[in-house]
Amino acid sequence: xxxxxxxxxxxxxxxxxxxxxxxxxxxxxxxxxxxxxxxxxxxxxxxxxxxxxxxxxxxxxxxxxxxxxxxxxxxxxxxxxxxxxxxxxxxxxxxxxxxxxxxxxxxxxxxxxxxxxxxxxxxxxxxxxxxxxxxxxxxxxxxxxxxxxxxxxxxxxxxxxxxxxxxxxxxxxxxx
Numbered sequence: 001x002x003x004x005x006x007x008x009x010x011x012x013x014x015x016x017x018x019x020x021x022x023x024x025x026x027x028x029x030x031x032x033x034x035x036x037x038x039x040x041x042x043x044x045x046x047x048x049x050x051x052x053x054x055x056x057x058x059x060x061x062x063x064x065x066x067x068x069x070x071x072x073x074x075x076x077x078x079x080x081x082x083x084x085x086x087x088x089x090x091x092x093x094x095x096x097x098x099x100x101x102x103x104x105x106x107x108x109x110x111x112x113x114x115x116x117x118x119x120x121x122x123x124x125x126x127x128x129x130x131x132x133x134x135x136x137x138x139x140x141x142x143x144x145x146x147x148x149x150x151x152x153x154x155x156x157x158x159x160x161x162x163x164x165x166x167x168x169x170x171x172x173x174x175x176x
Contacts, residue, residue, distance in 0.1 A: 076116040109168045
């Protein structure tokens with residue numbers, strides 16, 4: 001069966017291509033729309049400010065009894081020293097917790113890190129310190145108010161923070 005010429009023209013007209021010249025423009029407009037309307041989370045990251053490398057400024061000296069200082073060091077080999085003795089993360093947390101609980105408001109946690117120690121080891125120590133204070137404050141909140149520290153109101157949290165202040169001294173040197 002043969003198609004007539006008019007029939008071929010109609011078939012040919014039905015197979016026309018789709019005009020895609022504005023597809024790139026539409027894609028660009030959608031990209032801009034989603035970039036503008038999406039939220040960029042900037043709250044993530046560290047709450048802790050790193051000490052400056054070599055800043056020379058006058059510091060007021062404070063008299064601290066050496067028995068009220070808990071000293072933790074990170075060597076250039078990335079090992080922890082507790083009062084110049086090798087120790088594990090678990091041991092640091094256990095001993096720090098009992099130290100802060102006994103000394104209370106007068107304590108100071110002294111952190112000495114070798115300049116060549118890795119940041120991951122430094123942050124591991126910071127996490128140990130944070131967890132220790134969180135545990136101590138939770139225990140104090142439960143003892144005083146029968147609820148965890150995070151569930152206390154602002155006034156109760158302030159009282160607990162004064163009872164168990166976070167007092168940390170940091171130094172970056174050549175630790176041997």
